[in-house]
Amino acid sequence: MNLFEYTRAETLDAAMSAATEDGAILAGGTNLLDLMKIGVVNPTRLIDITRLPLHDIEEHDGGLRIGAMVRNADLARHPVILSRFPAVAEALLSGASAQLRNAASTGGNIMQQTRCSYFQDPLSPCNRREPGSGCAAIGGETRNHAVLGWTEACIATHPSDLCVALAAYDAVVEITGPDGLREVPMESFHPLPDANGTGPAPLQSGEIITHIRLPDSGGMARNARYVKLRERTSFAFAIVSAAAALEIQDGRIVQARLALGGVAARPWRARTAEKALADQSPTEEAFARAADLALEGAAPSGDNRAKITLARRIAIRALTRAAAGTPDRLPALPASVFEGDCNG
Amino acid sequence: MTQILNLTINGTSQDIPIDDPRATLLDVLRERIGLTGTKKGCDRGQCGACTVLIDGRRINSCLALALSYDGAEITTVEGLAQGELLHPVQAAFIEADGFQCGYCTPGQIMSAVALIAEGEAGLDPERVREGMSGNLCRCAAYAGITEAVLKATRAMNREDAA
Numbered sequence A: 001m002n003l004f005e006y007t008r009a010e011t012l013d014a015a016m017s018a019a020t021e022d023g024a025i026l027a028g029g030t031n032l033l034d035l036m037k038i039g040v041v042n043p044t045r046l047i048d049i050t051r052l053p054l055h056d057i058e059e060h061d062g063g064l065r066i067g068a069m070v071r072n073a074d075l076a077r078h079p080v081i082l083s084r085f086p087a088v089a090e091a092l093l094s095g096a097s098a099q100l101r102n103a104a105s106t107g108g109n110i111m112q113q114t115r116c117s118y119f120q121d122p123l124s125p126c127n128r129r130e131p132g133s134g135c136a137a138i139g140g141e142t143r144n145h146a147v148l149g150w151t152e153a154c155i156a157t158h159p160s161d162l163c164v165a166l167a168a169y170d171a172v173v174e175i176t177g178p179d180g181l182r183e184v185p186m187e188s189f190h191p192l193p194d195a196n197g198t199g200p201a202p203l204q205s206g207e208i209i210t211h212i213r214l215p216d217s218g219g220m221a222r223n224a225r226y227v228k229l230r231e232r233t234s235f236a237f238a239i240v241s242a243a244a245a246l247e248i249q250d251g252r253i254v255q256a257r258l259a260l261g262g263v264a265a266r267p268w269r270a271r272t273a274e275k276a277l278a279d280q281s282p283t284e285e286a287f288a289r290a291a292d293l294a295l296e297g298a299a300p301s302g303d304n305r306a307k308i309t310l311a312r313r314i315a316i317r318a319l320t321r322a323a324a325g326t327p328d329r330l331p332a333l334p335a336s337v338f339e340g341d342c343n344g
Numbered sequence B: 001m002t003q004i005l006n007l008t009i010n011g012t013s014q015d016i017p018i019d020d021p022r023a024t025l026l027d028v029l030r031e032r033i034g035l036t037g038t039k040k041g042c043d044r045g046q047c048g049a050c051t052v053l054i055d056g057r058r059i060n061s062c063l064a065l066a067l068s069y070d071g072a073e074i075t076t077v078e079g080l081a082q083g084e085l086l087h088p089v090q091a092a093f094i095e096a097d098g099f100q101c102g103y104c105t106p107g108q109i110m111s112a113v114a115l116i117a118e119g120e121a122g123l124d125p126e127r128v129r130e131g132m133s134g135n136l137c138r139c140a141a142y143a144g145i146t147e148a149v150l151k152a153t154r155a156m157n158r159e160d161a162a
């Protein structure tokens, strides 16, 4: 790890003016310190934002406004998250470990870097780490890599579980910077790669995520689930995952939400699939059709063709479980595929 | 520039001069304070050997920048027993054979203490296993670890009732 200067920001303004090119914001540190230890990021200044007043969850027009420093464990236990946004709780609880969730913050979770193993190896060419150097993942080990929205410049996926559920619920990221406030939908916050590189940075120099806003989940509160396929049932990143939420009235779907994880450089909101589900009965056939639409245009970025089939199955399973209703208490193994309630 | 870090470690407040801001809480505990019960396994948040309680919550001390936790109360495995009297979780690990080589054990025990305090797993073995999944055991003493956590939960419930 390179040497850096440590400062603790007492105000948002102080944090913003320090968070310029060579500086990095320190929240829980569970991703930043990890990457600094292996020499992938080398900031010369760390700006600790853990003391900023960004630790609250406020109710807001039937929804929630979540401070960027709210820890993942606290968000997952919040009564309104559990009662109205249960797919957020299930996604959070399926991620990392209890220890990491106690440290990891909402803002840090959104800003965490890809788990592409070539990105994590400073000796490998990587356009994300070193623009213009190439992409070592192509032709390499691609189990973690994208099947949607990738280009030859980068085939990485965003690894967050939380972001997938937030995207499904239309969450908005509130950002403060030298030019004032701006808001970006979670769904499009993370750039997709273009022909030349990994796309524009989600934050400009000096910008900080201050809050995440979740609008009212309306009639979808008790028909929402997150399902995550992993190499082991706990403490592993997603190979593929899906968040689904449905509003069902008199046996018909009024509105549907579906977002996929592990498939692209951002949580992949499947809007065509959602539209196709509107006014349908929540049947296996309807869900299978929706899943086909969700994976429309998917292509392997290496020897990861299986992920397309897996993502399709996980989407069907998430929709099927959402239709069956959110259980009053989340299962012992959150988001696990091993749950005896359906055979998607 | 030397910065002063104040930590209350197992009940004792200490001012620790920090010359190198790169120090993790794990390194401070082991190398500055001499509390080597907390182990370094992976140093990357993947194994749980470094688990300690910060203000009562379990975290991985290897990914905690020490300076960021100025003013915090830390409990390590050395802070659990009262003299010769073991903490119920420590006693249960011995009774249930919850270890073999013992390297992961301080982390397992700290994690179990927090899991029981969180109160969400209760006596459901599946919830206990899930709640302990951030602590790997290279000797695979998992069956004994789960049994130890269940035993300790029962013992602590009885204590509360008494």
Ligand SMILES: Cc1cc2nc3c(=O)[nH]c(=O)nc-3n(C[C@H](O)[C@H](O)[C@H](O)COP(=O)(O)OP(=O)(O)OC[C@H]3O[C@@H](n4cnc5c(N)ncnc54)[C@H](O)[C@@H]3O)c2cc1C
Pocket: A024, A025, A026, A027, A028, A029, A030, A031, A032, A033, A034, A068, A069, A094, A095, A096, A097, A100, A103, A104, A105, A106, A107, A108, A109, A110, A111, A112, A113, A159, A160, A161, A162, A203, A207, A208, A209, A210, A235, A236, A237, A238, B044, B045, B046
């Ligand atoms: C072993 C392991 C397993 C994991 N498994 C999972 C998993 O299964 N699912 C999952 O989703 N995640 C997983 N994670 C990742 C974990 O969720 C992230 O490390 C964590 O959420 C990051 O939050 P933090 O507060 O620690 O961020 P930090 O490490 O402090 O920061 C991460 C990045 O975000 C920036 N940042 C932080 N806050 C802000 C802000 N408010 N505004 C702007 N920039 C900011 C930092 O500068 C840094 O670049 C795992 C991590 C580890 C180590």
Ligand code: SF4
Pocket: A114, A116, A117, A118, A119, A125, A126, A127, A128, A129, A134, A135, A136, A137, A138, A153, A154, A155, A156
């Ligand atoms: S996939 Fe993206 S992150 Fe991974 S090596 Fe290629 S450019 Fe880098």
Ligand code: FES
Pocket: B039, B040, B041, B042, B043, B044, B045, B046, B047, B048, B049, B050, B051, B060, B061, B062, B063
């Ligand atoms: S040493 Fe901290 S988790 Fe492995």
Ligand code: FES
Pocket: B098, B099, B100, B101, B102, B103, B104, B105, B136, B137, B138, B139, B140, B141
């Ligand atoms: S007892 Fe040896 S690693 Fe757990």
